[in-house]
Amino acid sequence: MISEVKTAVEGFRLWPAALDAQAQADLVDVVFARLEAVPLYQPMTPGGRPFSVRMSNLGPLGWVSDRGGYRYQPTHPETGRAWPDIPPVLLDLWDATVGGPRRPDACLVNLYRKGAKMGLHQDRDEADLGAPVLSVSLGDAAMFRIGAAEGGRTTALRLESGDVCALTGPARLARHGIDRVLEGSSRLIPGGGRLNLTLRVAG
Numbered sequence: 001m002i003s004e005v006k007t008a009v010e011g012f013r014l015w016p017a018a019l020d021a022q023a024q025a026d027l028v029d030v031v032f033a034r035l036e037a038v039p040l041y042q043p044m045t046p047g048g049r050p051f052s053v054r055m056s057n058l059g060p061l062g063w064v065s066d067r068g069g070y071r072y073q074p075t076h077p078e079t080g081r082a083w084p085d086i087p088p089v090l091l092d093l094w095d096a097t098v099g100g101p102r103r104p105d106a107c108l109v110n111l112y113r114k115g116a117k118m119g120l121h122q123d124r125d126e127a128d129l130g131a132p133v134l135s136v137s138l139g140d141a142a143m144f145r146i147g148a149a150e151g152g153r154t155t156a157l158r159l160e161s162g163d164v165c166a167l168t169g170p171a172r173l174a175r176h177g178i179d180r181v182l183e184g185s186s187r188l189i190p191g192g193g194r195l196n197l198t199l200r201v202a203g
Contacts, residue, residue: 011171018164034084052116058107098132104199112194131201139189149173
């Protein structure tokens with residue numbers, strides 16, 4: 001049974017240590033094996049600024065960003081190859097935590113190396129903004145920041161390797177981001193860093 005804890009932000013759900021050490025290592029192996037077909041790349045904002053994270057996707061649809069805007073598409077923007085399937089363990093994790101009538105059809109894979117971060121943003125490119133967003137943290141710990149969709153005060157908390165969190169209900173459109181990654185706090189990821197897997201119902 002995965003144990004959930006209460007958070008200060010309504011609708012933001014957190015399951016600390018949802019994945020044990022072996023499950024984390026196995027998941028990293030599975031994800032990196034899939035990335036051989038759709039390698040991590042550096043996306044760009046519509047304004048032409050490169051992201052500090054490298055990313056790829058799994059599932060029928062993948063989120064991409066370039067000068068053409070933010071969108072979901074079925075193929076890798078550089079190789080043209082279809083995204084590999086979402087690992088079954090992640091779909092089972094979805095069922096055990098947020099559930100719902102639809103399973104995710106997109107899994108963003110973000111790799112944070114030294115100095116990488118993610119500014120406050122909202123996940124609003126999906127067709128159904130009522131469906132939850134589930135996030136899995138692997139590797140180095142990170143300082144996560146979240147605040148109400150309409151603006152105002154934000155809350156920071158530390159996410160550890162194996163933690164799982166979700167944006168649901170009132171927090172579905174919450175502003176959130178990564179202030180910084182605590183470099184060297186884990187040896188899980190080959191080459192170091194933090195791997196974040198974000199499951200969404202995109203189409």
